[in-house]
Amino acid sequence: MNRTLVAAAGLALALAAPAAAPAQLAPPYTFVMMLGKDTIVSEVVQRSATRLDVDMVDRATGAHWRYAMDLRPDGTVPSMSNAYYRLAQGDTVPVQRAELAFTGDSVVVTISGNVSRVERLATRPGAIPYINPSSAMIEQILHRARAMGGAEDTVPIFALVGGATVPTVVTWVGRDSAVLAIGAARMRLSVGEDGSLLGMAVPMQRVRVVRVEGAHPLATHPIDYGAPPGAPYTAQDVTVHTPEGLSFTGTLTLPSHRAGRAPAIVTITGSGTQDRDERIVGLDGYRPFWQIADTLARRGIATLRLDDRGMNGSSAGPPTATSADFANDIRAGLAYLRTRPEIDGSRLGLVGHSEGGMIAPMVAATDPGLKGIVLMAGPAYTGARILAFQQRYAVDRMPALSPAERRAALAKSAKATDSLAAKSAWLRYFIAYDPLATARTVRVPVLILQGETDQQVTPEQADTLAAAFRAGGDRDVTVREFRQTDHLFVADSSGDPARYSALPSHAVRPEVLCVPRGVFYLSARRTSGSL
Incomplete structure (x- = not known):
């Protein structure tokens, strides 16, 4: 039942295609996510001081995303647009589109496609939109945390499917590295002088991310769900x-x-x-x-x-x-x-x-x-009993923690679950x-x-x-x-x-x-x- 909260927060909503990128975007770079030796995700990224454009292909989930975010100097995101394509069907036009507008403690989501609607959802001021497994969005969380200026900063993220707002904690380790925590998941980040993400490791999942200069997109081959040759x-x-x-x-x-x-x-x-x-x-x-x-x-x-x-x-x-x-x-x-x-x-x-x-x-x-x-x-x-066991199990397998630190970690996990449940109808139902x-x-x-x-x-x-x-x-x-x-x-x-x-x-x-x-x-x- 349990996934790491990285996967749980990766509730990816099909959102709307951006307009043409402005001329001041910097040259592209690519985040390459690898599981062992296998490349599972690529993100071609272009940035400016006011805009982020990303083309992400996720072989693991069969998703192809193109999204853009408007950026403020403090790292917050006033608006976002996105388009979702299915690798399995080889889509050349997006299946769904949407636009998000963040205002204070709410976000207005306008969705078009096979289901069209407009919704206003609660969030927290300064929430960064998040689609799992976007490294570019992790990079934006870093920029926001750097602007906040603390040794440890809590940055809320808005999960784009489910509408939940989840706290992430960025702990700086010098100027060139950080640890980012989403629930029980821990990511080790290598950070540039300007706050850019240079690399990432998620030890629990044997996943690592490297940054390479230039555009290196993955091929978008449809997923084959057919019968094998010669099958009866x-x-x-x-x-x-x-x-x-x-x-x-x-x-x-x-x-x-x-x-x-x-x-x-x-x-x-x-x-x-x-x-x-x-x-x-x-x-x-x-x-x-x-x-x-x-x-x-x-x-x-x-x-x-x-x-x-x-x-x-x-x-x-x-x-x-x-x-x-x-x-x-x-x-x-x-x-x-x-x-x-x-x-x-x-x-x-x-x-x-x-x-x-x-x-x-x-x-x-x-x-x-x-x-x-x-x-x-x-x-x-x-679900309440299952989640309590899973949280205890995870903490018990952290031998470096003292008993007091384990109690604190359990309390933090329980608080994170309560916070997520307040925003997630699915989780409230599951718990009860x-x-x-x-x-x-x-x-x-x-x-x-x-x-x-x-x-x-x-x-x-x-x-x-x-x-x-x-x-x-x-x-x-x-x-x-x-x-x-x-x-x-x-x-x-x-x-x-x-x-x-x-x-x-x-x-x-x-x-x-x-x-x-x-x-x-x-x-x-x-x-x-x-x-």
Whole structure:
């Protein structure tokens, strides 16, 4: 469930294209973000005293951004414009545009595209807009902190999707370096005499950023969500529309040689904005929902996997959306499958991971015709309890801290969570939501999968959740635990989220996918008329 707050704050909103750059912009330079030896993000940057222009390509999330910010001498940003393009679709025109105008403690956002609206959102004076993983915006935070003049400066950032304002702390280490903290994430920054960002390291994620002179953009190749050569199934690009007026891009895999209509499942991603494969920035090769779709299609089962709100071509939707709204998105996916002639609408199921494992029971509680749900690391505890554990876990793994410093770090983390929750409807809902109450209302077959070393949704929650399903009268509940397996269902002896990027493989373990212990279990163990 947990991401570092860098990823949580990277709630990137599709915003509007700038006008032509003024002539006084300096020659371009490029921030190159690398994971190990692999380049994952490039940002071509041009600056002047009053303007910042950036062209950013993010291979990890399939996003291409072009944005511009007007700048004040004190480093604050009175206005910003941006355009969002999808790498997967090879867009030549932006899918969405928007403009932001910051005034005091509010920001007016004007969005145009597949959803158009104007909103006024609360923020803090001097907030710097932020899109993860923009190094140019980190550089602007540095300029603002340098103008503030302290040895340690707190600069608010405005997360462009979700509308949350998050405090960042810049601690200067001499004139040529600094440490920037966003929640639990720490970035080590190399700083020029003029306050420019020369380089950056994020040790928790094995990420580093280098600055090179000139323009060095990444190629914007579309992401391939298709079937591999020779596969016994097809992969169709589809669009799902909701009663609320949103649309979702996705892929429907269909077995090629199945006699009759195929059963099908819908996948549900975890927290944060993710694509249909549930890829995670910094984890090369992690595509769990592609693995699931491939496994099931080879056994005659179709899969619909959808991009989250705001990802690729999916509508961003309102910033007040919660997990309950995401459940409606999945209901729309099920309704879509029931319109497809190749699909047996009476044999549908769900596979949800992490937050998706919380959403699947919500949907099943209102759709008793489902043939089964699979919960991969679905939580049993409230979000408040989960976040408290995750914060303690992170602080306990900081051996350099004294007991007093650990207590202070925990207090600061809790305060940051409260501050974020005050601005984030999603987080408020997550903190208060009780999965056990919903579990007691579900009557469809349930398979709970749990990693033994999971340090995000801890292993004992699987049995607690199963007991709640059974207490409500569900007589078909199965729990499967996998040894040496973490929250991502990857082979991992420690389960420490800070070490995910260093794991030798990011593939979901085969035993999770295959009979009789994994997501194929529901389809394998039942007879005709079920999945």
